[in-house]
Amino acid sequence: MNNQEVAQTFSLLADMLDIEGKENRFAILAYRRAAEQIANLDRDINPIAQAGELRSISGIGQAIADKITALLNTGSFDLLDRMKHTIPAGVVEMLAVPDMGPKRVKLLWEQAGVTTVDELEQAAREGKLAGLPGIGPKLETKISANIAVTKKRGANDRTPLGLAYPLAHAMLKRLMVVDGVLRASVAGSLRRMRETIGDIDLLVAAEEADPVMDVFGALPQVAEVIARGPTKSSVRLYTGQQVDLRVIQPQHWGAALQYFTGSKDHNVRLREIALKKGYSLNEYSLTRVKDGKDFFCHEEREVYEKLGLPFIPPELREDRGEFERDIPQLIELADIRGDLQMHSTWSDGEYSIEAMARAAKAKGYEYILITDHSQSLGVTNGLTPERLKQQRKEIDAVNALGLGIRVLQGSEVEIKADGSLDYPDEVLASLDIVLASLHTSLRQEHDKVTQRALSAIRNPHVDIFAHPTGRLNFEAGDPKKAREGADLDMEAIIAACKETGTILEINASPERLDLNDLNARRALDVGCTLVISTDAHNPAMLNNIHYGVAMARRAWATVDRVVNTWPLEKLLDYLK
16 A cells, blocks of 8 residues: 555544544544645655554554554554444545535434435435434535535546645655756646646656666556656556656756746747747757757756746746736745744644744744634634633743744634634733634635624734635545635635735645635735745644745745745734
8 A cells, every 4th residue: 555545544534433423532633643644754654664663653653553554464454444334435425525524424324314425415406404403405405516516626637736746756856866867857737836736747857768767667656657758758656646757858958847847828928939039949949940050958047048038937837927027036935934823732733832843943943823723623622711821831931941933822713603703802912923714614605704704804813814715625645535615705805904914824734725826916916915834733744834935936925925034023013
């Protein structure tokens, strides 16, 4: 079994236990954390298990390590077998439908005999669900619509960025050390950091292609070689993705990298510009039309320079104004000074405040904000006002250690279904920075959920509107478990944030990437400020910041508009 299959197994186990309702929530959460860690591993889990080092993976204790070992050796383990005999597979699949939480799925299974998504769809259309506890005609109609959305999403064969990126770079890392390889890069939509990826494209510069092709086809991630030619090979991974490798002669590197990065629309415009200047442009060179002279570009930048253009960063190459507007100095990863959303063991995080602070300091950060969940989000062990006071004492103690990083106290405060916040104003006022976010009742009607968000944004104590839509691109490595975001009027949300000075978050967790690039660009265009946060629940997740920076770059963001590139004093003055 590969990493994704192991991760999906533990995610499935957690789902089945959730539906059964007998296991304590901490055990279920442990299985979900294990699934997430395994899905994000940059190493094959099999040799780790064979070496007896599974417990070196964050979040995996001895009990889960034993289950992983049994799974890899036999394909199952006792608890998994018992749950598969207890909960029908189709019942678990119903969880992928919006509004279908574990309790509702269990109700439909036990009281209405619904055991598959198709049966659920038919029962909803025929009016057979209304009358069950908590289900009326309105929800019945919504269930039908949600199933249609789920099926449409399932038909999309694009891979979320957060799943494609580590796979591609793990393969690239191996190819870069093949004898004769001079350069290597991802290309296509992955290099442009689009939030979803079609086929994964890899480019390698080498004089001889065969040695590279040999290693490529034998990589442990490869399930089958689809095709192999003189300079291009295509493989199918165990995770289902197709990966295309092209081996380029070194002198063609610049033109090839530009060409295969795309996008198609950007390249069409670039070729038009080239023709107007008397050149033809292809993946090998710029060719002067009048005499057929080739100009080889060893660096990608030379292609743009030869055409009299500034270098256009890959993230902007979508034909969305990059040829008409001046190219700004986009935000860089090195510009980030702090992380303004992370969780500790006070709620659903895996590490102490001190451990998170030390990890952030190791990344060179100047400050962090601890944002454990507020009280009503019970599944996350949210903090009561009294526990917030106790947490403040621990934060003060960590700051007294002289670690060279400032720890701030915040909270990710739930926006409740009626639009009120989870803490009274006097509690909010005691925090250094307040995040407000939506986790529940995401399927409320457009106007209602929008007004709910606007109410929070207009609260003078709310500083940041976090992961605004609440969407999930995947969970535990499984894109089938994506969740649509709330049906917000983003124009109204963005306008309210501009009016109140509320900061909009780009959540860098690859499961979220929320705001997306288009909404972030719109927010910048009207004058809003952004923050890029990881929503980290352990130190390793702090490294996800690069996904958020990529979304900000796609939105044309500069450092003056992203508040966690600012010194702490400037940030706190702005919030005052």
